[in-house]
Amino acid sequence: MAAPPDLRVLCGRLASTPVDDLPRLCPLLINHALRCGGPLSAPQDAKGRASSETPMLVHKLRTHITSLLNGKSPAGRFAAVCLIKAVIDVGGWESLRAADPWLKGLIGVLQKPDPLASKELCVVALTKIYLLLQGYQTLVREMATPTLPSYVTACLQLIKPPASGKPLRVPATFIESVACSLSKLVICYPTTLRPFAAQMRAALRAYVAPTSSDPAVVPQSLRESSRQLYILLSFTAPKNGGSEEWARGIRSIILDSHATVDQVFRAVVESWESTTGYVSQAARHGADPSGGGEAAEELPPWSGVQAGSERLIGFLEFLAAFLDNPTKAPVTLPLGELLDLTARITLVTPPSPGAEDSIETNPGIRRDEKAELWSVLPDIHIAVLRLHLALIRRLRGNALPLAADILDQMVRVFNASRHLPAMHETAYTLAKEVLLLSGPTLPKLTVDSLTPLIQSTCQDILLATGYVEDNPPPASQPSTNGSTKPKPNPNATANTNADAYLASPNPSSFSALPFSDLQPTPATHLLPLLLSHLPQQHLAPELRALLDRTAVLARCKPALLASCLHPYRDGRGRYYPSLLPFLVRQFPRDQDVEVLRSNLVRAGAAAGRGGGGGGGEEEEEEAEELVEELGRHQVLRGPGREPGWGGHLAEDATEEVVMDGERKKGKEKVDSVVGPDMDMDVDVDDAPAANDSANPFATMVAAREEPAAEPMRPASPLKRRGEPLEDDAGKPPKRVDTGRAPQVAVMSEAAPAETKGEESEDESDSEESLGVELRDDEEDEEDEDEDEDEE
Numbered sequence: 001m002a003a004p005p006d007l008r009v010l011c012g013r014l015a016s017t018p019v020d021d022l023p024r025l026c027p028l029l030i031n032h033a034l035r036c037g038g039p040l041s042a043p044q045d046a047k048g049r050a051s052s053e054t055p056m057l058v059h060k061l062r063t064h065i066t067s068l069l070n071g072k073s074p075a076g077r078f079a080a081v082c083l084i085k086a087v088i089d090v091g092g093w094e095s096l097r098a099a100d101p102w103l104k105g106l107i108g109v110l111q112k113p114d115p116l117a118s119k120e121l122c123v124v125a126l127t128k129i130y131l132l133l134q135g136y137q138t139l140v141r142e143m144a145t146p147t148l149p150s151y152v153t154a155c156l157q158l159i160k161p162p163a164s165g166k167p168l169r170v171p172a173t174f175i176e177s178v179a180c181s182l183s184k185l186v187i188c189y190p191t192t193l194r195p196f197a198a199q200m201r202a203a204l205r206a207y208v209a210p211t212s213s214d215p216a217v218v219p220q221s222l223r224e225s226s227r228q229l230y231i232l233l234s235f236t237a238p239k240n241g242g243s244e245e246w247a248r249g250i251r252s253i254i255l256d257s258h259a260t261v262d263q264v265f266r267a268v269v270e271s272w273e274s275t276t277g278y279v280s281q282a283a284r285h286g287a288d289p290s291g292g293g294e295a296a297e298e299l300p301p302w303s304g305v306q307a308g309s310e311r312l313i314g315f316l317e318f319l320a321a322f323l324d325n326p327t328k329a330p331v332t333l334p335l336g337e338l339l340d341l342t343a344r345i346t347l348v349t350p351p352s353p354g355a356e357d358s359i360e361t362n363p364g365i366r367r368d369e370k371a372e373l374w375s376v377l378p379d380i381h382i383a384v385l386r387l388h389l390a391l392i393r394r395l396r397g398n399a400l401p402l403a404a405d406i407l408d409q410m411v412r413v414f415n416a417s418r419h420l421p422a423m424h425e426t427a428y429t430l431a432k433e434v435l436l437l438s439g440p441t442l443p444k445l446t447v448d449s450l451t452p453l454i455q456s457t458c459q460d461i462l463l464a465t466g467y468v469e470d471n472p473p474p475a476s477q478p479s480t481n482g483s484t485k486p487k488p489n490p491n492a493t494a495n496t497n498a499d500a501y502l503a504s505p506n507p508s509s510f511s512a513l514p515f516s517d518l519q520p521t522p523a524t525h526l527l528p529l530l531l532s533h534l535p536q537q538h539l540a541p542e543l544r545a546l547l548d549r550t551a552v553l554a555r556c557k558p559a560l561l562a563s564c565l566h567p568y569r570d571g572r573g574r575y576y577p578s579l580l581p582f583l584v585r586q587f588p589r590d591q592d593v594e595v596l597r598s599n600l601v602r603a604g605a606a607a608g609r610g611g612g613g614g615g616g617e618e619e620e621e622e623a624e625e626l627v628e629e630l631g632r633h634q635v636l637r638g639p640g641r642e643p644g645w646g647g648h649l650a651e652d653a654t655e656e657v658v659m660d661g662e663r664k665k666g667k668e669k670v671d672s673v674v675g676p677d678m679d680m681d682v683d684v685d686d687a688p689a690a691n692d693s694a695n696p697f698a699t700m701v702a703a704r705e706e707p708a709a710e711p712m713r714p715a716s717p718l719k720r721r722g723e724p725l726e727d728d729a730g731k732p733p734k735r736v737d738t739g740r741a742p743q744v745a746v747m748s749e750a751a752p753a754e755t756k757g758e759e760s761e762d763e764s765d766s767e768e769s770l771g772v773e774l775r776d777d778e779e780d781e782e783d784e785d786e787d788e789d790e791e
Helices: 005-016 023-032 037-041 046-051 056-070 074-097 099-111 117-135 137-158 172-188 192-207 220-234 242-264 305-324 334-347 368-417 421-440 444-449 451-463 522-532 541-553 556-564 579-588 591-610 619-634 694-702 759-767 777-790
Strands: 635-637 653-661 662-667
Touching: 023 074, 037 056, 037 074, 056 074, 056 099, 099 117, 099 137, 099 777, 117 137, 117 172, 137 172, 137 192, 172 192, 172 220, 192 220, 220 242, 220 305, 242 305, 242 334, 305 368, 334 579, 368 421, 368 444, 368 451, 421 451, 421 522, 421 619, 421 777, 451 522, 451 541, 451 653, 541 556, 556 579, 556 591, 579 591, 635 662, 662 759
Parallel strands: none
Antiparallel strands: 635 653, 653 662
């Protein structure tokens, strides 16, 4: 049997290429090795060796790799490490069984003065070998257990922290690779790595919560990997003591956080009282706030408010990492201590401009330190919100009793730092999780407190879509002809901005982006939940109008669906117009929209049958026609509107809404959505009258539930195109061409005529409009031509 060509070429190149040139050919050699998975993983029996050269080439390849690994050339050792990783990936059990000499050679490379790239590849290769050996107990006993302590010792020797004030001995990326490797091995070999737990903590303690006082800058990825290893070291606890070790570690971080807060918040007089028995330390005056120490169980020292805030943020992120990482056994989470810490931090907020006296401060602290504290508070609050987010995602439904406290703390810090985009993003994400958890059960007081968050969500979406300017131009003096132009300043100097005298751009000229073209953001994810998971009866009419308007302008299908499925009803029991026409027009071929439309048709037909109509299939057809016509004609363009709803509205733009037989006009101001004090033009009296059904379109079908008077025959509320209506006398009604676009007129009851013969023609014409008549201009012209021919 012929050997695979890749295996033959690989052996030939290793034999003919000089050792110093092998690193340049590593990509090509690895590609050949990855294609030799079949012969490398095949069992090498004695019978097959006599009839095939494949086993001979496999043995030759392994011999070449071992020779390069134990050779004196660093280039050859680098190529050997690359080939070992490729062979282990595709070789299966056969390659693992023959990897014992490779394990010792790779550990030897870590102890030699080779380039750091070779050592990092050794860490990756050894980690992969130890993880694959985990599935074979015999190989674990023969290979992993004897060599794993040597590997951990070599890694700790490389990442040993430097002396105080000295830079790192190795780059941060290499320390991160070692930390990730040890994190994976601690889970698989906890007993073997138990003696090295204290050494691992000492080697990585400087990277858990670094500050600007440290001599080296620690990247975020190294912080996360170090915290992960710190937490997973609880797996090494003896006699199933991992749960106690985990709880001891998280309580230690909470106490360290309180001690840091005592120093950072010493400029203010706190009104917080601990519910868990913690006693605050007295603030030291004179020197800068400081903490930490040189002891083995302490983190590195820090000094200053900025460094203290970074240490506190690191502790809060460390607590969130405790919730994100797995545990070996069920653990007891100190929820009371966690919420006690977050409540203490969120009770201190930066004072609003011009109201510095609203917060009681310590008179013995310098003004510069107080200003520095106000500048770092938003970052600390954002870290608190992220801790709450990790808590909800870990506990899920069990976090329901904590939702009220978490929401209260979120609203407090959001109102204080709503000018920061990072606060917006974090608050929106946390609000989404809280609404999914306990949104429908929120009381009215809590819903009212969410008003700034709701306004900010809509404003951010409208800013992204281009309907609201980020920085609107200041108001200028109106001229005599109605235009607004800035008045020139005669005392202006040469440094005056000349662009300020130019006319501001027309807001309608801004290009609006549809919702489908926007990148998903926390605000766009939160908008549908504000309509579906908030108790709509607790929302103010202005807020519901703002949410509906934002959903329409942003073309947000989830928000439009949520608005249609959760109609708004005011305090007097009146339902507001639904957004179904916008939804049908913007997404005419969407499956979800079709399902909603079909359900509304069936609901309307059911309402008609329940009211005594009893039309069966005819009722369903009539209701379906009504919904379709409402989708086309409910919102009519008024003066000033550009084609399509996606465009901007002019200042004098109006819209006519046909609802329950009435046309309602309202002026819509989109550009007024610019801040917390929004000027909303919402006319509560224009809402449709209350009805028994929650669907406003079902009321149109049910408008004829009461039967007409006895002398009058009930007529069908809908008329198909081209089919004339007939009155009691049998003569067709007169058609009147108004010259306007097709509209929908909902049937209203008419009084019975007692003397039909004595009525005038005008009176009979006015009383014969009992149905919906949809006509086009072309049909009207054809009717006029027919009348002229008859005359």
